[in-house]
Amino acid sequence: MTTDPGKGGLDENDDRGSVAQTGAGTVIESRDLDVFYGETQALQNIDLAIPENQVTAMIGPSGCGKSTFLRCINRMNDLIDIARVEGSLTFKGKNVYDTDVDPVALRRRIGMVFQHPNPFPKSIYDNVAYGLRIQDKTENMDEVVERSLKKAALWDEVSDRLDDSALDLSGGQQQRLCIARAIAVDPEVILMDEPASALDPIATSQIEDLIEELATEYTVVIVTHNMQQAARISDKTAVFLTGGELVEFDDTDKIFENPESQRVEDYITGKFG
Numbered sequence: 001m002t003t004d005p006g007k008g009g010l011d012e013n014d015d016r017g018s019v020a021q022t023g024a025g026t027v028i029e030s031r032d033l034d035v036f037y038g039e040t041q042a043l044q045n046i047d048l049a050i051p052e053n054q055v056t057a058m059i060g061p062s063g064c065g066k067s068t069f070l071r072c073i074n075r076m077n078d079l080i081d082i083a084r085v086e087g088s089l090t091f092k093g094k095n096v097y098d099t100d101v102d103p104v105a106l107r108r109r110i111g112m113v114f115q116h117p118n119p120f121p122k123s124i125y126d127n128v129a130y131g132l133r134i135q136d137k138t139e140n141m142d143e144v145v146e147r148s149l150k151k152a153a154l155w156d157e158v159s160d161r162l163d164d165s166a167l168d169l170s171g172g173q174q175q176r177l178c179i180a181r182a183i184a185v186d187p188e189v190i191l192m193d194e195p196a197s198a199l200d201p202i203a204t205s206q207i208e209d210l211i212e213e214l215a216t217e218y219t220v221v222i223v224t225h226n227m228q229q230a231a232r233i234s235d236k237t238a239v240f241l242t243g244g245e246l247v248e249f250d251d252t253d254k255i256f257e258n259p260e261s262q263r264v265e266d267y268i269t270g271k272f273g
């Protein structure tokens with residue numbers, strides 16, 4: 001049986017957390033999370049508590065499992081045949097891997113933005129309206145499209161050409177359009193997998209400003225290769241190292257100024273990675 005948990009359908013007051021975390025309430029929490037691709041283990045015993053309405057950055061060298069962790073949160077790993085997840089990963093206290101969780105409904109609440117902008121070959125308007133139409137939420141659609149484009153800091157650039165093809169936008173505009181598309185269906189969490197790595201410095205800076213703004217309303221989890229970017233925009237930083245180990249998770253300032261682990265210090269200061 002699959003059910004749509006719907007907003008408020010999960011325990012919103014889950015406070016079991018003894019996993020390292022301070023301040024804002026925990027919205028996503030992993031315990032003893034292991035992920036395998038066939039025989040290869042990509043993540044080992046990950047305990048992590050992600051706070052609500054903040055930006056949490058995942059950093060670490062290539063192949064350390066950052067994207068794997070991100071994809072666990074909204075079960076995108078389900079789409080990889082050989083991926084296997086053990087342990088628990090809860091969203092508002094509910095294990096997203098329980099058999100009664102519908103991954104499609106989960107992904108409505110936990111949206112995702114990818115490394116390369118991937119607008120549909122449709123108009124700007126239809127890209128943003130896409131999820132609303134699928135969910136049959138077509139009431140006030142013009143308003144929702146406008147609001148989403150405004151929240152994604154794109155409205156001023158496209159308001160007079162909503163019927164133009166999304167593919168005619170610049171890379172940075174396309175990425176903001178993808179963010180607008182994700183926002184339109186009113187998610188609670190936005191996962192971003194290196195959302196600015198394919199963009200030029202100006203577009204990157206616009207996306208960074210936008211991410212900080214989005215965190216006033218949404219929980220944002222971002223994978224980035226760019227340590228300066230993590231330092232600039234995130235509240236919390238998780239450092240994964242080779243072998244799929246979460247070595248340190250703390251306030252971003254602490255991670256960059258005074259990390260507990262020598263391995264993290266070596267990584268941050270560029271001694272390896």
Ligand SMILES: Nc1ncnc2c1ncn2[C@@H]1O[C@H](COP(=O)(O)OP(=O)(O)OP(=O)(O)O)[C@@H](O)[C@H]1O
Nearest residue numbers: 037042060061062063064065066067068069080082
């Ligand atoms: N679809 C897959 N099939 C098999 N192995 C995979 C798959 N995806 C990832 N892996 C392996 O899992 C490990 C973690 O990969 P992942 O992409 O999560 O790391 P990452 O830290 O995000 O890397 P990068 O920074 O290079 O994107 C790597 O060893 C990778 O080769």
